Amino acid sequence: MTSISKASIVFLISIFIQYVFANGFTIDLIHRDSSLSPYYDPSLSRSERLSKAFQRSVSRAASSPFGVQKASAPSGGFESPVRANSGEYLMKLSIGNPPVETLAIADTGSDISWVQCKPCTSCYNQTTPIFDPSDSKTYRNVACQSKPCTEYQSTICTDDNICQYTVTYGDRSSTVGDLATETFTFASPSGQPVSIQKVVFGCGHENEGTFHGSGAGLIGLGGGPLSLVSQLDTLINGKFSYCLVPIDSAETVTSKLKFGSDAVVSGPQAVSTPLTKKEPETFYYLTLESISVGANRLSYIKTDDSDSKASSVEQGNIIIDSGTTLTILPSEFYEELEATLKQSINGKPTDPKGSFSLCFEDPDSIKFPDITFHFTDADVLLKSKNTFIEVEAGLVCLAMVPSTSVAIFGNLSQMDYLVGYDLVAGKVSFEPTDCTKQ
Known part of the structure; x- marks a missing residue:
């Protein structure tokens, strides 16, 4: 099994930031049960929302093989040890040019970032528009000969020379689509967005399983070579941090995710x-x-x-x-x-x-x-x-x-x-x- 070096990924994607704070940049994290979340259910009591979060937690830990080994997934894809519908924090971002605003789960227990994309062979309901790559000026499929496709274990090459990924989660949910690069723009508490060009991500056309309530997809913050953190590597000097507010905080207060020197x-x-x-x-x-x-x-x-x-x-x-x-x-x-x-x-x-x-x-x-x-x-x-x-x-x-x-x-x-x-x-x-x- 081979993997991509962080250095080669950084060289490949040539990340460009249009605007970065002098001290790095910060992103709001919205708890999925917060009143700021589109998945907030006002009919549930606080204890009922907590109970659901606890159930997700136990299910996430029970997902086999969490942190033990990498198993083979159907069609030669990669099996992620975590459950698909188990992350707790959403982050707001826009994808493409012109930008399409969406929400995705931010997860330190996952690597590859992906969102639902048109045309949908199989997609779940989401509250924001599904991303259509044909409308974006900056969307590019990753070539089959590129390092992300040839060295990353979860990809195959189609007859049309399109690099396709498959990820199957521990609960048998799965996402299948095209590996691509695109501009990701993150909303910032300062009001000034941060745009990152040529982020490698999965454009998911077949997304099945327990994804309801999971946003438009997932932003991987794990330690693997295709995670957002690894792709930002030298730009943020390998540093990120978060500060999670207590569960009894006012529901309009958000947690924070920081990158770069601001994360020290x-x-x-x-x-x-x-x-x-x-x-x-x-x-x-x-x-x-x-x-x-x-x-x-x-x-x-x-x-x-x-x-x-x-x-x-x-x-x-x-x-x-x-x-x-x-x-x-x-x-x-x-x-x-x-x-x-x-x-x-x-x-x-x-x-x-x-x-x-x-x-x-x-x-x-x-x-x-x-x-x-x-x-x-x-x-x-x-x-x-x-x-x-x-x-x-x-x-x-x-x-x-x-x-x-x-x-x-x-x-x-x-x-x-x-x-x-x-x-x-x-x-x-x-x-x-x-x-x-x-």
Whole structure:
């Protein structure tokens, strides 16, 4: 299996920015359940919207093989380990010239960006116009002889010399279409849009499965060579960050996604932990060494080292993911964490709700302990707003669940942290931040 080097992609697409802030650029992230989202359902209560987000989170983690291996998809395409309808944040962008405004899911757990395109062999309903490449002056199909087509595993060449991609997701949803280049223009909070030319993306003509509520497509922010982050590589110096507002924030407040020097996390309270390179390269892997409940520190699951006869923590043992709501932990370790929490909390657990294992009634009368995730070289302290979530009136549950397949540091645990990715230095940084003021 071969892959495209980041250097060759950057050379190929010759990215040009018409306007960039002196300190990089920033994009609004809209939670899919926010009143700003076209998928907002006013008939649902806050707890019902949360419940749906939790269900998506569990489904995303359960998708096989999330972060374990790359499987073969039908017709020789690539199988993405995540579910198609599982991302949580939308970003506004325009595609082509003249620009067509649309919304797409921003996802750190995916690589290739794609949108629905006319003519549609099979398309799902979306709230914005479906992109028609024949109307754009800047749309170009990627040649079969080009590096994205010859080296990227998910493409085939048609008889008409058109490079075609196929991606099948973990829930068997799929997108099939033409690999192309186009101008992407991103809306910015400053009011000045940022245009990027010759972005490689998928123009999807056959999109089937659980895509309803997923926007017009997906913007991949993962670590693979065709993700938007990798294509912007030298332009943003390998840096991007996001700041996710708490779920109880005003519904008109948006989270922020930053690129370039504006994404540097360097405040006095910032801590950094190394990224670990693993397969599949789509995901961002951190090393979790232990978790503390108050002053009680629990060592994370060890792995036997047959060479040294020692037991150590596996490197890259947890994925950090903005598209997963809950934090997912290995079942064995989760049981130890839950038992410790029960001993530390001055309240009686009640019957669990839905996907949760640990819930309490009358939360106002309970003092919940801080929980600290001890990553290599970085301690990330989580307050109760990150760890115990009100799932219905008078009932809170631990926003962490067990899994037998994968560990994920989810977005509830990251809220009110400025989370910065420096892919050149190979690290992720965390800084406590009031994200509503970013």
